[in-house]
Amino acid sequence: MRITALAGGVGGARFLRGLRSHLDATPELADAELTVIGNTGDDLSLFGLRVCPDLDTLVYTLGGGIHEEQGWGRADESHRVQGELAAYGAVPQWFALGDLDFGTHIVRSQWLGQGLSLSEVTARLAERWGLPERRITLLPMSDSPVETHVVIEDGDAHRAVHFQEWWVRMQAKVPAQRFQAVGMDRATAAPGVLDAIRQADVVLLPPSNPVVSIGIILGVPGVRDALRGTTAPVVGVSPLIGGMPVRGHADACLAAIGVECTAAAVAGLYEDFLDGWLVSQEDAASVRLRRAQVRGRPLLMTDRAAAAEIAGAALELALELRTA
């Protein structure tokens, strides 16, 4: 069984950790191979180091190093390096980087500087975190740098800021006019990405941000076509509960692209390839889709067990659609 998932950061990572637990606990699924295609549009350079927030959240969460309450960054973290950078007046200071986390960014930057691709670097990082032995392959969506920029109003003019500046520094409170995936015109899917979708038995979309996580991955040349063309059922999990994001700012992102903040409208973004749509129980009655089968379930990932149950429900729906 080959399962392929597209994922952003916290929500995607928690869902996928739940999925792996569900697989491991299910004898006939325990040897399933999980390939995760991570969003790299959030990537940025800080202090001359390359930082990949979504890939790191995925690798830390799936590898057991995540700061559990926070959802991103490392457990048992300290911030001595950043304190020094602040003392030296280095900028920016609005993006929190811990000491353990700095280790990842330093080694990634070193390896990239030695000519390794982001795929190769990501495989090395995943190796240290034991992902291969857990039958998880983590792929960046692309080895080309793609950066999501956010166009905001600035007085009478518009200006574009890096996604992280909008998301972290501005807390997504400044209305976004639109998003730009800078570099996407030159980007190609990373090795293995398109095949992982085409050759999958099941494709899952975790409850990641539909605009700036899943949406960015869908923009990588070939990805959307691969999803349309794959024989695998594609099942998504709604990131909204009662028309509101559980965490993050999906509402602000949907507003920017003129899409209603409802489970039905989000499904509309995936209309051309979506086969199944797992929504929150309270949303189930209001979602009617022409093509995809809708199923209602409790979607709040309160803990690991809840995440495993949600992932199990998504997989169950996919397996039903596959044999149907």
Add this chain to the structure above:
Amino acid sequence: MRITALAGGVGGARFLRGLRSHLDATPELADAELTVIGNTGDDLSLFGLRVCPDLDTLVYTLGGGIHEEQGWGRADESHRVQGELAAYGAVPQWFALGDLDFGTHIVRSQWLGQGLSLSEVTARLAERWGLPERRITLLPMSDSPVETHVVIEDGDAHRAVHFQEWWVRMQAKVPAQRFQAVGMDRATAAPGVLDAIRQADVVLLPPSNPVVSIGIILGVPGVRDALRGTTAPVVGVSPLIGGMPVRGHADACLAAIGVECTAAAVAGLYEDFLDGWLVSQEDAASVRLRRAQVRGRPLLMTDRAAAAEIAGAALELALELRTA
């Protein structure tokens, strides 16, 4: 009063901290300006970051951040970043870098990457450590990268290793055949270096390594000529006590260039510009120099007060030579 000093790491830094204390405690010298020309031949790139061991030891010691017992690195240091790098299998691991220290290397590398010169970066680092307000200017000997390599025997052949690999990893136990200052042929003195020597009232050589610290600085085009040409008295402090280095491996370095490990032989390296030579009391009787005046003093820098006294003695000798 303008005092200029050439310096390596630990010994030079402790001497210069003593000198600044001596100046501050002497009313008629308190407004003296101290310019320190630091060796950059020890510099290396680790994990893609530029590390300048001697400049850092100078700035931490003169700025109050040094690890006092160790002599290099930061006080109250931790090693979480390097622990991560080791876990990822990053190499090399034989050079200890602390978390606070990493802050310096990251910001330096960031600024160098933005196009600032090493002089400009060093000035910014020195600013944070309060050197300007203490009337200390820290200059790298050159803005061009110069790396001291050590030629060692390797079976039947010779091979060159970076100075730090020989000094730190091999503990200078593998005999050095010779030293190479790689990049020196393309190097020029950093802005202000030659003028600081030419326009000084006094030039001091702290008890730094005569081969791989002072010797490297002397190799920067123009430096030796400036020392020969300056009207300021040039007074050096012997790094040897009873024919042995107090710390470091000056004996191994002197052996490599075929120079005896004695206070007289070290003075011979500076023969063309040295006016005064402060040696350890027990060495005084055995040192006879044609040109430079020799004076014996206790030279063990057991604490800050001892260092201040030694620096005071060197300055006193210089001032006598200046008025003579």
